[in-house]
Amino acid sequence: MAKSADVRGPVLVVGTGLLGASIGLALRELGVEVGLQDISPAALHLARDLGAGTPAGPDFHPALVVVATPPDVIVPAVVAALRDHPDAVVTDVASVKGSLAGRVGEQVGAAVAQYVGSHPMAGRERSGPAAADSDLFQGRTWVICPHETSSDAAVGAVRALAIAVGALPRVMEAAEHDAAVAAVSHLPQLVASLTAARLRELPAEALALAGQGLRDVTRIAASDPMMWSPILAVNSAAVLPHAEALLASLSDVVNALRTAAAEGMGAPGVMRVFAGAIEEGRQGAARIPGKHGGAARRYAEVMVFVPDKPGELGRLFAEIGQAGINIEDLRMEHAAGAKLGVATLSVLPARAAPLMEHLEELGWRVMVS
Amino acid sequence: MAKSADVRGPVLVVGTGLLGASIGLALRELGVEVGLQDISPAALHLARDLGAGTPAGPDFHPALVVVATPPDVIVPAVVAALRDHPDAVVTDVASVKGSLAGRVGEQVGAAVAQYVGSHPMAGRERSGPAAADSDLFQGRTWVICPHETSSDAAVGAVRALAIAVGALPRVMEAAEHDAAVAAVSHLPQLVASLTAARLRELPAEALALAGQGLRDVTRIAASDPMMWSPILAVNSAAVLPHAEALLASLSDVVNALRTAAAEGMGAPGVMRVFAGAIEEGRQGAARIPGKHGGAARRYAEVMVFVPDKPGELGRLFAEIGQAGINIEDLRMEHAAGAKLGVATLSVLPARAAPLMEHLEELGWRVMVS
DSSP: OTTGGGSOSOEEEEOOSHHHHHHHHHHHHTTOOEEEEOSOHHHHHHHHHHTSOEEOOTTOOOSEEEEOSOGGGHHHHHHHHHHHOTTSEEEEOOSOOTTHHHHHHHHHTSOOSSBOEEEEOOOOSSOSGGGOOTTTTTTOEEEEEOOTTOOHHHHHHHHHHHHHTTOEEEEOOHHHHHHHHIIIIIHHHHHHHHHHHTTTTOOHHHHTTOOHHHHHHHGGGGSOHHHHHHHHHHTHHHHHHHHHHHHHHHHHHHHHHHHHHHHOTTSTTHHHHHHHHHHHHHHHHTTSOOGGGSSOOOOEEEEEEEESSTTHHHHHHHHHHHHTOOOOEEEEEEOTTOSEEEEEEEEOHHHHHHHHHHHHHTTOEEEEO | OTTGGGSOSOEEEEOOSHHHHHHHHHHHHTTOOEEEEOSOHHHHHHHHHHTSOEEOOTTOOOSEEEEOSOGGGHHHHHHHHHHHOTTSEEEEOOSOOTTHHHHHHHHHTSOOSSBOEEEEOOOOSSOSGGGOOTTTTTTOEEEEEOOTTOOHHHHHHHHHHHHHTTOEEEEOOHHHHHHHHIIIIIHHHHHHHHHHHTTTTOOHHHHTTOOHHHHHHHGGGGSOHHHHHHHHHHTHHHHHHHHHHHHHHHHHHHHHHHHHHHHOTTSTTHHHHHHHHHHHHHHHHTTSOOGGGSSOOOOEEEEEEEESSTTHHHHHHHHHHHHTOOOOEEEEEEOTTOSEEEEEEEEOHHHHHHHHHHHHHTTOEEEEO
């Protein structure tokens, strides 16, 4: 509640899907007046019924407009908001920022001071107002991309909105943002989807051998095509160089596989291509920041075998809780066909031995990774 | 201990790396006599010091030989074992089975009844005897690939070994096994490595936007090039068709990205390619079996926000434990830069509401996925 004073209302939310309705819910919890607009009466009324705000008529005068429409109709919606509410700050939440500000400027025909684009990096595999939650933005990064003529006041208003809903504002240039999400979000989505697509015709016996590696690589392939195809299209210029580089490296590997299949692994150059591909991947993976956006910290991992019986995981939780040891991270893994899971607990290296001792005393089978 | 009677010892382990030393440890715990061989005296003595068995001299007469050498020296090691121990069953643990039996048969110059190849699907990111653990095979699948002349007794001996160390034996043809692991293990490894390699030259500011999706896709890219490059080389024929299909689909997407970047997202066919790629991925991902090797079961997911303070995750565990609700699975996620994590708990749909109520009463912020 302490944050409500920083967001200047009323706030108009245009587009009451997952993001718009979630923003409405979060602001309403802070006591901020929220008006809602959506071309779909069903989505509008559902968002209202959920408590995200009140349908806004022509006499609604917002201090801040948040355009949360699908990406392909963002520009006209921002332009309309600027014309209808010349005194309000206008932002949008599209996941590609690119030429938005330029296209808005062209249509408004003037330097646009009160518009600033932004991108809250929050989402779910489900969409629509029914999936909305006031906690959706908690702990997420909210990127703000000011263009040349964005006013400081506009940037400040969006920053206040981000903080109010629990997000971490981060200012970046639009091109820098788009290049970043192309590499860390759009390319991985593409790779996960194309890899998962290979599983469509696999025999069930082969899929039964799937382990955690395949599950991890393809988890985000469950995403919605109607959400992702516009993102890939709109950010095509930024995704293209990464996809081309991937294509070239995959092509090298395919050639090496072909040579190895025909001439054997002793054929000159074959092992260099394979070892190079795996080694370069190791170098790249090591650059992904760990917790808190810093360099990856090294934790000790304690693996605990959990029989797949009701209550066992609950008992483990209770008994870890009794140990009074801070668990930094954890992961559950089930082998295909196994009546047993493995819980991997990350702890500070100095805490691994006491944790293992505590759990072993209680009869758990543990090992250190 | 009940299983020890089923494994006929003594067992000779040839190659005392991660797998060989782990087999030795597991068998010693069951009281089975284990002899060890390794061309590296350092690895041999370390495995002995860890309790994996005793260095085997020429007068060691095993009932079962497990060849756990690196993949490129498996065939001569199996041939030597068959010549030195004509009465013993011989198996190997190489992750590609392919032509092994045929090549062994050629060299031994006879129908080989007492040899049968196998593949325990267990591993870690670390290698060598120092990483060994008697629990390494718990709950893992151990594939057994009999060739035409493998005796039932040989298959039975390897099956007994697998069960004794806690694994689940599964009999498959070698070609079927190699095709399966090419698709569910080797291709995903390649994809993860090539995708992670793209991160090498990314600015740190871009990497700071990395979310759970990128982390999942690239987790296995941390693997060892010296382990993976021989696997790709030896199984090249089985990996090749999958890699070629992936190359073709990636090439289609690159062409669509190029068209979209040049002509805009309205260019004919562009959206069909993007939506098709994501949709096909969704279909493929849906085929990955869930727990217990069956069809993926649907659990309700309850997300709990966990402040990043010492003891909070431990407190959550303790309080979930008190609820007496069976947690089917869980996942921790940390946003980059956030002082907050999200624990996603999977429970049977009927248990989601009581769990949420219990946690909310205790002051946790929760949402249903």
